[in-house]
Amino acid sequence: MNLLNMTFRNVQRNFRVYTIYLFAMITGVMVHFTFSSLMYNQDILDVLNNKESFQTGVSIASVVIFLFIIFFILYANSFFMKQRKKEFGLYLLLGMKESQITRMVFVENLLIGSFSLVLGILLGGLLSKFFGMALMNLMQYDNVITLNFPYQAIGSTIILFLLLAIIASIQSFFMISRVQLVELFHAKEKMEKPIPSSFIMAALSLMLLATEFFLISRGKESSIWQDHLTFAMIAVTVGMIGGTYLFFRQFSGWLLQKIRQKHNFHEGNRVLWISSLRFQIRSNTLNLTFISLFSATIIFLIGFVSINYAVQFEAVGRNLPNDIAFQSLDKETNEKIDAKIKNSDHSIEYHKTLEALVGKPNTNMDLAFENPEYFSKDVFLFPEKAYNEIISLRGKQEEIHLEDMEAVTLSQGTDYPKPFPSDQLPRFKVNVNEDITLKLIEKKDYALLGWASDPVQSMILKPAVLIISDEAYQNLKSKAKTVHFEIYEIENEKQAESLSTDIHAIVTKKPDTYYSSFADVYSKQIEGSALMLFAAAFLAVIALFALASVLYFKQLREATEEQRQYSILRKIGTADRELKSVIRKQLLFVFFPPLVLGILHSWLILKYYILDSVQDFPQLTSMLWFIFAIYFVIYVLFYLSSANLYYKIANQKY
Incomplete structure (x- = not known):
């Protein structure tokens, strides 16, 4: 019998085990091809305004996703090989060389890989159309995406998975060569030893987790984080990693030991699943710790980019509240721009001209503006009447009323509006051909003019704007330099990129002239945030499959090792219903604690460091709970699938 015939016989005899590995391969090919084909889909590239950025972003994401696929498939291959150790031991006993077994495994990988490539590429092509439409929808484009199989994506997928077949074969060779013949025959009979648990260490795990939760819940504005940043970060890191590790290593063992010591321990099937779990803690600790922490990272990532995408639509409007705004030039140029707008496909809803005083700050800009490096060096002083008129046109109810030398600073981009106490008003000195001192009553997260923009560079710089009382403005106007701004709605x-490019070219003929356009930023921001969300969602799904597979294959391997114990239970009359109940309870203890801890870690960080900074978006909390629900449902499906297959393996004749 040659190697090819032996390979086919192996597939027929161990079809169930091969099916699991084949599923992993097909999933890997399908996911990689789906994502790679988007990078070369001409229907998508024809729509985008930033093709180079899109292809660069997809290329980087493809590399990261492929690394997860390698992890996923190599872990599946590890399970696959350990399930066949007894078979390989028989081959060695019959005189086959390790090199012959390795060649047989390589042929198997080629056959499985070839089938996976064909089926995975076909499924990936169908999915790429669906996901391409989803991406266009995220970017708010309504273009049709055709079914496409780019040859570049097919070529890269074939090369990468041939490489993966070689790596898997090398992994298989080392697994065969490092194990002795006697160990191969007894590989399924090894038993873990229960770890001695300590109440002190169990309590320490809860203390570390409680410390982490407490520090995170204080929020970044608290004195702990403001005054003791390094200490707080170290304490949170130790609490998160150390607390999670000890939770699974010590607390779970202590909890099982306490349940075991109860007088009713032997009632029902409790003795069966708890005894089994006590022997599995040692081998599962690192896996469960890693899964908890990485789950928290993945959930945080998808939560963060989802929030970023959700707020992007309104955030662009807040950063650039005027559809078109520019510093007034000469009368002829202003009229030329006005005529260009009127003759475009974008009718004018309103046009206002605002006058402002130009001043130079004599006080440190940090006092009035957060991150002053993003603001202009000169400050522009607008009267409260002009400000109230504009915000009324925008439909806002945020009018301000000032007296004497009171002022409000528009520090758009600050996390929280900051009204100053009436008895501690900061003094901000400005020179407008004479030195004046303004009393700041509030730092507002608002923009009157918005970022200066460029069709290519997007956002450039924010004008530093102060609102002063009408009385103060009139008193200073005759002495100060004035400047006018044209505001168009x-x-x-959103589709005014072409118009903006034309007007920008006219305005910027005079260097350092302020120009701002909503359209310059909107398409770039939405395309960028949509791609980030799309890539993160893809990465999260792959990572979830990879993480769940760690538990999935680990439990299936333990099911194989426990076939003898379950055979004894069946012989003494234990019903199938009882065995299923034992398996479900045992796996529930393994699958759900890392899920709960992962969600807790990520929720705390998202709540106190992201959501609290965007309090104007109450719908974001519901969106995060929706993400948690999806993650939970996928985990439940893995749990149910694992429990079902665990029973089938354990129920086989030993």
Whole structure:
């Protein structure tokens, strides 16, 4: 019998085990091809305004996703090989060389890989159309995406998975060569020893986790984080990693030991699943710790990019509240720009001209503006009347009323609006051909003019704006330098890139002239955040499959090792229903603690460091709970699938 015939016989005899490995391979090919084909899909590239950034972003994401696929498939291959150790031991006993077994495994990998490539690429092509439409929807484009199989994506997928077949074969060779013949025959009879648990260490795990939760819940504005940043970060890191590790290593063992010591321990099937778990803690500790922490990272990532995408639509409007705004030039140029807008496809909803005083700050800009490096060096002083008129046109109810030398600073981008106590008003000195001292009553997270923009560079710099009382403005106007700004609100501003490019070219003929356009930033921000969300969602799904597979294959291997014990239970009359109940309870203890801890870690960080900074978006909390629900459902499906297959393996004749 040659190696090829032996390979086919192996597949027929161990079809169930091969099916698990084949599923892992097909999933890997399908996911990689789906994502790679998007990078070369001409229907998508024709729509995008930033093709180079899109392809670069997809290329980076493809590398990260492929690394997860390697992890996923190599872990599946590890399970696959350990399930066949007894078979390989028989081959060695019959005189086969390790090199012959390795060649046989390589042929198997090629056959499985070839089938996986064909089926995975076909499924991936169908999915790429669906996900391409989803990506266009995220970017708010309504273009049709055709079914596409780019030859570049097919070529890269074939090369990468041939490489993966070689790596898997090398892994298989080392697994065969490092194990002695006697160990191969007894590989399924090894038993873990229960770890001695300590109440002190169990309590320490809860203390570390409680410390982490407490520090995170204080929020970044608390004195702990403001005054003791390094200490707080170290304490949270130790609490998160150390607390999670000890939770699984010590607390779970202590809890099982306490349950075992109860007088009713032998009632029902408790003795069966708890006894089994006590022997599995040692081998599962690192896996459960890793899964908890990495789950927290993945959930945080997808939560963060989802929030970023959700707020992006309104955030662009907050950063650039005017559809078109520019510093007034000469009368002829202003009229030329006005005529260009009127003759475009974007009718004018309103046009206002605002006058401001130009001043130079004599006080440190940090007092009035957060992150002053993003603001202009000069400050622009607007009267409260002009400000109230504009915000009324925008439909806002945030009018301000000032007296004497009171002022409000528009520090758009600050995390929290900051009204100053009436008895501690900061003094901000400005030179407007004479030195004046303004009393700051509030730092507002608002923009009157918005970022200066460029069709290519997007956002450039924010004008530093102060609102002063009408009385103070009139008193200073005759002495100070004035400047005027033209503000336009137009229809279909999201599609005004072409109009903006034309006006920008006219305005910037005079260097350092302020120009701002909503359309310059909107397409770039939405395309970028949509791609980030899409890539993160893809990465999260792959990572979840990889993490769940760690538990999945680990439990299936333990099911194989426990076939003898379950055979004895069946012989003494234990019903199938009882065995299923034992398996479900045992796996529940393994699958759900890392899920709960992962969600807790990520929720705390998202709640106190992201959501609290965007309090104007109450819908974000519901969106995060929706993400948690999806993650939970996928985990439940893995749990149910694992429990079902665990029973089938354990129920086989020993």
